[in-house]
Amino acid sequence: MKGYSFLSLARQALGGHKGWPLVWRSPEPKKSYDVLIIGAGGHGLATAYYLARNHSVKNIAVLDKGWLGGGNSGRNTQITRSNYFWPQSAAFFDHSLRLYEHLSRELNFNVMLSQRGILTLAHSVHELEGIRRWANAIKINDVDAEVLTPFEVKKLVPMINLDCRFPVHGGFIQRRGGISRHDAVVWGYARAASALGVDIIQQCEVTGFDIQSDRVMGVKTTRGTIGADRVSFAVAGHTSHLAKMAGFRVPVTSMQLQAMVSEPIKPCLDTVVTSSVIHMYVSQSDRGELVFGGGADIYNSYAQRGGIPVLQENVAALLELLPAFSRLRLMRQWAGIVDITPDTSPLMGHTPVQNLYFSGGWGTGGYKAIPAGGETMAHTIANDQPHPLIRDFGLERFKSGLLIDEGAASGVAH
């Protein structure tokens, strides 16, 4: 892989930018691999990258039925934060945020991390009490959190309407939270994995597993059968489909989650604002567009569109809190399919089938988890032992009852 640097940019500029090599290879699938990963989203690609980089696994392929980054990793609203409530989540998500802080250098690809802070609002005295408890728990978990008065909220976001239908009583901020560029994260991992010899095979749908004596031996795909010692899947909104193909069930419900952007305007919002009561979150992208959304659509579906009533609710919620945006035009709207678990925490690790692993149930918040998700899944696959950071996120917690209920910290906050 040719590194990106000031010198290479200058050299290419002199040559009219005609000499850039392809960013990743697109090989034909081989007959078999040591590790096959299904799903070329952020999680699948990061897992492949860390398997090759940290565990020296040489013969790896990532398969995708569409194009890489065409799933939720290219559809999300890019929020990165680690202000979770429970110690297991805080440890995992803060590790992820720390990996994000060095990711541009690690991948030699600018992921445009902007730690502009993420502000969570409280709309009643009781909610503020809850937020104080949440912020204290976060601090005990060694993650940064600061409770703010309404005056401090107004100073941070001057155009906010504190006297909206549910008046703002304060909030809390994680200053290390913010956004990064989702396409860059996916492309950065794809480029770095490809350079380490990982085969990325697009337009290759997995239609079944080859399982013999409870052990996975390979996968059936639209491009033929491919053998593998170990297989892992990270397919976001299709976890239950893949699990069904492998003969087990997962406790997830699949819903549409939509987001939208306004026309671009000059910089006016330099923090991410979220509200669970008004039910919306918003940030301003580097292009100047307002990127916003709210909760998942109200019925189960596999259509990547999103319904109009929820779109209207999201816009109304934005304008309730930030009425100055009322004359902006909406430019684009889209949706992704998210798999939500009963405790809104992810499902990671072993499956009931030997040598078959998975990472799913990320719901509305798995983008921020991509670096740690990839690193810990790579460790789990390479050693056939769950990484200590994800030991509590296995499927067995739904038998033991040891749930990690992050309903409050996930919800609309992404």
Ligand SMILES: Cc1cc2nc3c(=O)[nH]c(=O)nc-3n(C[C@H](O)[C@H](O)[C@H](O)COP(=O)(O)OP(=O)(O)OC[C@H]3O[C@@H](n4cnc5c(N)ncnc54)[C@H](O)[C@@H]3O)c2cc1C
């Ligand atoms: C609108 C929206 C906003 C969001 N906002 C945020 C946010 O701000 N912050 C945050 O942390 N998270 C957010 N999320 C969640 C986040 O995007 C996801 O949790 C994360 O991207 C999941 O990554 P992944 O790699 O597991 O899945 P994906 O990126 O969806 O990749 C899965 C891939 O699997 C492929 N696939 C599926 N079935 C098969 C098959 N049978 N064979 C081969 N390939 C298959 C798909 O084509 C897809 O490319 C948001 C999600 C949405 C939809």
